[in-house]
Amino acid sequence: MPRFCIIIEYDGTNYFGWQRQPGAPTIQEAIxxxxxxxxxxxxxxxxxxxxxSGVHATGQxxxxxxxxxxxxxxxxxxxxxxxxxxxxxxxxxxxxSDFHARKSAKSKLYSYSILNHRQxxxxxxxxxxxxxxxxxxxxxxxxxxxxxxxxxxxxxxxKGSPRSSxxxxxxxxxxxxxxxxxTFFIEANGFLRHMVRxxxxxLVEVGRNRLAPDDIQRILESKDRGQAGPTAPAKGLFLxxxxx
Amino acid sequence: MPRFCIIIEYDGTNYFGWQRQPGAPTIQEAIxxxxxxxxxxxxxxxxxxxxxSGVHATGQxxxxxxxxxxxxxxxxxxxxxxxxxxxxxxxxxxxxSDFHARKSAKSKLYSYSILNHRQxxxxxxxxxxxxxxxxxxxxxxxxxxxxxxxxxxxxxxxKGSPRSSxxxxxxxxxxxxxxxxxTFFIEANGFLRHMVRxxxxxLVEVGRNRLAPDDIQRILESKDRGQAGPTAPAKGLFLxxxxx
Numbered sequence: 016m017p018r019f020c021i022i023i024e025y026d027g028t029n030y031f032g033w034q035r036q037p038g039a040p041t042i043q044e045a046i047x048x049x050x051x052x053x054x055x056x057x058x059x060x061x062x063x064x065x066x067x068s069g070v071h072a073t074g075q076x077x078x079x080x081x082x083x084x085x086x087x088x089x090x091x092x093x094x095x096x097x098x099x100x101x102x103x104x105x106x107x108x109x110x111x112s113d114f115h116a117r118k119s120a121k122s123k124l125y126s127y128s129i130l131n132h133r134q135x136x137x138x139x140x141x142x143x144x145x146x147x148x149x150x151x152x153x154x155x156x157x158x159x160x161x162x163x164x165x166x167x168x169x170x171x172x173x174k175g176s177p178r179s180s181x182x183x184x185x186x187x188x189x190x191x192x193x194x195x196x197x198t199f200f201i202e203a204n205g206f207l208r209h210m211v212r213x214x215x216x217x218l219v220e221v222g223r224n225r226l227a228p229d230d231i232q233r234i235l236e237s238k239d240r241g242q243a244g245p246t247a248p249a250k251g252l253f254l255x256x257x258x259x
Numbered sequence: 260m261p262r263f264c265i266i267i268e269y270d271g272t273n274y275f276g277w278q279r280q281p282g283a284p285t286i287q288e289a290i291x292x293x294x295x296x297x298x299x300x301x302x303x304x305x306x307x308x309x310x311x312s313g314v315h316a317t318g319q320x321x322x323x324x325x326x327x328x329x330x331x332x333x334x335x336x337x338x339x340x341x342x343x344x345x346x347x348x349x350x351x352x353x354x355x356s357d358f359h360a361r362k363s364a365k366s367k368l369y370s371y372s373i374l375n376h377r378q379x380x381x382x383x384x385x386x387x388x389x390x391x392x393x394x395x396x397x398x399x400x401x402x403x404x405x406x407x408x409x410x411x412x413x414x415x416x417x418k419g420s421p422r423s424s425x426x427x428x429x430x431x432x433x434x435x436x437x438x439x440x441x442t443f444f445i446e447a448n449g450f451l452r453h454m455v456r457x458x459x460x461x462l463v464e465v466g467r468n469r470l471a472p473d474d475i476q477r478i479l480e481s482k483d484r485g486q487a488g489p490t491a492p493a494k495g496l497f498l499x500x501x502x503x
Contacts, residue, residue: 026381
């Protein structure tokens with residue numbers, strides 16, 4: 016059976032995350048259902064990883080096998096004509112039989128958006144975390160630098176996540192600012208559950224001067240979730256790109 | 260009774276426009292109801308002008324009179340605690356008794372956003388007009404220049420709008436481009452019904468090479484709505500600022 020790879024953009028606001036589950040709309044289910052309708056057979060979609068409820072993506076990647084003669088570009092058009100307005104297939108490609116959206120991934124890039132203003136903003140309110148008090152962005156930039164490199168991210172992993180290892184390598188961790196809009200970019204060879212949101216929640220504690228930039232080193236070494244900051248809200252998080 | 264002026268941001272997606280009407284949620288009604296709750300008396304809100312169903316604002320302005328001792332900044336906080344997440348009062352100020360949000364306005368600035376890409380984009384889909392075919396932005400910029408100055412905008416006014424005069428002075432009409440995102444800015448001493456959306460619809464006809472940039476002059480002179488292009492969708496339009 017031919018294998019296909021798709022790049023997906025979605026607005027996660029109205030979904031219970033990526034992974035199919037009974038009784039709740041998910042991204043995986045919406046795409047699998049559309050695919051099954053097109054190729055007239057059940058299709059299993061393998062994502063590069065799960066995204067949580069309310070998290071967005073501009074470059075999620077997934078693969079599937081389907082017994083079809085349809086060309087990838089025809090599949091792409093057919094999918095987009097069936098999918099709701101909050102999901103779009105950006106591209107559909109033929110994939111090698113050994114390509115695997117999760118296992119073949121070399122790294123992933125996430126971004127996290129914050130609106131740092133005394134007032135909430137109605138326009139775009141589903142795409143950022145609103146923080147009223149002015150944040151110390153210089154301190155947050157210093158703190159962010161501590162995340163690059165290979166570390167045990169146990170302190171930034173959701174509790175109760177069984178993993179063989181919580182060691183990951185972060186190749187990029189930086190803030191970009193545009194007036195009241197702060198965006199955090201982080202790229203790593205893999206992410207633990209809630210890792211980006213826990214890192215952002217901790218960086219915001221630094222921005223509020225409740226933690227010092229150099230505390231990050233100590234928190235990493237502690238491997239203790241209780242030492243890090245709270246989990247940032249889902250709505251500011253975007254899966255930007257998966258690199259293979 | 261003291262007079263107050265408020266600057267309002269709203270996401271118009273879920274409203275039937277600005278103006279109060281029976282049986283349909285409107286921005287005016289939402290704010291009047293919140294005000295009445297705070298000052299315990301009916302309040303009439305006078306906007307700088309109406310916005311249509313689905314149109315957004317980051318700087319709508321309105322005034323009201325209320326028999327209250329509350330300071331403007333207290334009113335602002337009270338309003339924002341009552342208003343839904345898609346409306347926010349950006350500021351509340353004391354106004355002179357002869358200030359009138361509509362009559363005192365010297366000019367208004369609108370923007371209109373287009374996503375020019377072969378695919379729709381789920382993220383931010385309520386804030387732009389999606390156009391698939393590549394637009395000729397150079398031609399659109401040339402065409403836009405024809406709108407500046409004092410003209411009779413009869414050809415760009417919604418049919419059946421009775422007006423003493425359709426002459427307006429446009430002080431700014433320009434495109435800004437950022438990759439696939441095109442934004443049109445237009446400032447004038449006043450706008451006719453659907454004027455911005457009709458101008459954008461016509462500029463897009465130029466961008467599709469169905470009209471030449473110099474056709475704008477002819478269309479303006481015709482004062483004939485039938486000569487201009489279609490009305491652009493509401494969702495790309497933002498009332499940015501009212502100048503007094």
